[in-house]
Amino acid sequence: MEFDWLLTPLAGDSLPRQRALHLRLREAVLSGRLPADTRLPASRRLAATLGIARNTVLFAYEQLVAEGCLVADCRGTRVARLPARAGREEREGMNARGGAATPDLSQRAVVATQHEPARDAEALPFSPGVPDFGAFPFHSWRACLERAWKDAGWRQLGYAAQGGDPALREALAAHLTSVRGLVVEAGQILITSGSQMALDLCARLLADHGDTVWAENPGYLAARVAFGLAGLRIHDVALDAEGLCATDQDWRQHPPRLILVTPSHQYPTGAVMSLARRLALIERAVRAGAWIVEDDYDSEFRRAGPAPPALFGLQSDAPVVYVGTFSKTLYPGLRLGYLVLPRGLAPDFIHAAAHATRAGQGVEQRALADFIQRGFYTSHLRRMRGLYSRRQALLRLALQEAFGPGAQLSGGEAGLHLVMTLPERIADGGVAERASRIGLGVRALSAYARPPVHCNGLVLGYGNLDEDNVAEAVRRLKAVVAGG
Template sequence: MPATPTPPAPLMPQVLLEATLQRHPGAEPLQRQLHRRLQQAILAGRLAPGSRLPGSRALAEGLGVSRNTVIAAYEQLSAEGYLQPDRQGTRVAALARPAATTARGRPRAEETATPGSPTLPHPLAQRLAQRLAHIQPTGAGTQFGLPLRPGVPALSHFPLAAWRRALDRAITQAGPAALAYGEPLGEPALRAAVARHLSVARGVRCSPEQVVITEGAQEALSLCARLLSNPGDRAWVENPGYRGAKAALRAADLTLHPLPVDREGLCATELDWARHPPRLIYVTPSHQYPTGAVLSAARRLQLMEQARRHGCWLIEDDYDSEFRHAGESIGALQGLVPQAPVLYVGTFSKTLFPSLRLGFLVLPEALLPGLQGPLGELLRGGQRHSQLALAQFMESGEFARHLGRMRRLYRSRQSALRSALQQHLAVPHQIEGGQCGLHLCVRFGPRWPDQAVAEQARQQGMAPSALSGFALPPGPADNGLVLGYGNTSSELFAPLIQRLSRLMQAL
């Protein structure tokens, strides 16, 4: 019986020998270099599907490496599905190559464009969710350290030593158990501390069971939209108003209906209720953002009654009402009447520091039976040491003492900024929103386009926000700046406003 002929050894593919493997200090291991070379050749089509690779001994001799290096690379590629070993040797698997390469492995036109030439968008990059087209970047970047930026607290005045002690106690007392997931709705100790604080400081009617700890107010707003609305539902928003709320509502596929804001806050007419009935209403009643208006008692009661009648929910964002500069603190809308149709949202980003990323959502008692189950699936209890430390920080009185110090500081800074504007801003203007919070709103005429002013200010080391960027869409009256004073020392306001005045006059 004649012997079975031995199949001829495959030719050494030139692609494997076209460049030597790197051996200089700091180079990748030879096995990883060989693995990547083979992988890229297969994906680019330079090693055709079904082609047989040379044996490990022959390839090792051709590359000047050990046979074990080749065997290890072959085994890894086989495990990943690029190669198929059989009795005849090792073959290239049949793969559907990425569309970015042609049949001959040449890059498409957009990959060969020269620097500076126009490039075509990647096909997949054109298939983003349509809702993203309505979420526009602010252009402010991450310039959190620049003066006059709204929404940034006085970080240099935060009691780091006391916070470090609270963290140390939380880590020591909780032990390794706190490294696991916690309660989805938040640490019970923090939920109880938040409920007690809100009851005393903001007049909120709630039990710890109604409190949900979130990753800042933004997650709380997203939860409200996802849990209480369906795609295509309508949401009312203040105009001008907080951009983050608009982004959260749009990301839930809601249709936004902007309502104007005057000195008494949100203006909703009977025509609005008749023609544009909402599912959700977002409102900042105690200190409207960014104008600083306070929703009057008459409008609060009317809004609550209409919400009950139309079966919609109010989302109350109480973002910085802890810092009232004149008179007593204005109570929360949520606590105005029993069983209010209000979801109350708050954050520790302004009262403590932004990177803490802790906020809270107070659910109406009527929603608890229906939402506790879904929330348990949507949320994962994390940041447990920070939550436990914050609970101790609040229960020890450190939180209340810090708030007291910050109220006095921000009152002084607000007064200094108002004085600097009156003395040094040499263009006609109107100051709004000076009785609470961390910012002032300054309106001026169209002679000075606020977007251009804000951009010029950024180039000169300041970070105010253009008022028109908060409007949907901006009108002639929405021209001005939102000036933060939380992160800026009082003695800096005069030279900053002088600089701002000069650049406005130069436009």
């Protein structure tokens, strides 16, 4: 098979060549232009054909192998076998029959007051989801704030512009394109007051009262609050090693309007959804007329290798809305998050959201745009990835020394926490309660689950864990577990 069709897109693409080649080949695989088992040219041959460096081809091949689009073995590099997707005509027919076509949002911008669940007053050792505040780049952030205040006008002091500060939307679009490979425009981004507001808007603008939403079980408790307050029926879907594992019975008896997933690092188990599972989920969602709400939780803190591809952007017409936040990467008190919306949905959704809520933090939004544009954000993420990787290694070693080499630890591919499984004779709820009395912020894994799913373990955050006191914190934890 000839690959001359890659020449024009590469020559006219504004992205770096290695990223452009990666995206063009991935699109060809997912669209079926490159069928399963197609053997790709050797890297030297393709580089010569396209007139580019061999390293550019090697980057694209390695990224696609890591994502599951390609398979590399002694026989060479070839296209992986992936679930077949419905044709465009079939999908359009489904949308005409009530599928996930762009909804009429004109009457859905209702006023409602939402309250978040209570948060811990302080960040205790092992508290999940808490970043290292001491490593925050205060000097760079303060300089960005000062510049933002110096240039602030009436627009920054009033309610934020519809969709968010234009400079922040532009900066975020460029960041997500270069770092996450989403290839989005500023007009597709809606800045929110954290991920909780983003979930609340999805619940109110993409579904009606009484509709069914699927939630991971065990899963993110705050999302259940947003869905419950919006009047949605929550159907819990069990997990396996690849994350959300919906059965035919789930699809048949509880057809969803919304599906919430955390595919890059499932919260709290840490499972990572495979590419085949992601594609299959999109196809079933299209057939069911459902919207997928993708919370890209903790993808920024991947331990090794590239992050798996986001559901958003895997297929250009997929019914996926992408949720992100700066709470874990910067600090929770910033209260800034965002939604990335499909092009056809974005204008109406953003217009409706402007009627449903009034966003602020205009100065902080402008400062964050400056922070991203100057490269401070990318540098901070790179530094924190190294810090958290080292911290997790220290915690793993301390846990294995305290509880034995057979201690079952999981969830360590990304993020800020590990899960340690407990024997059935030791109730995780009791351990968490006793731990809180001595100043440890561990969470019971069972608290995130709903019957009939049963799990017994501890969610151990290490983002704010003092490296010099890891052994002492684990010693105190062992004493608490032994008391059960």
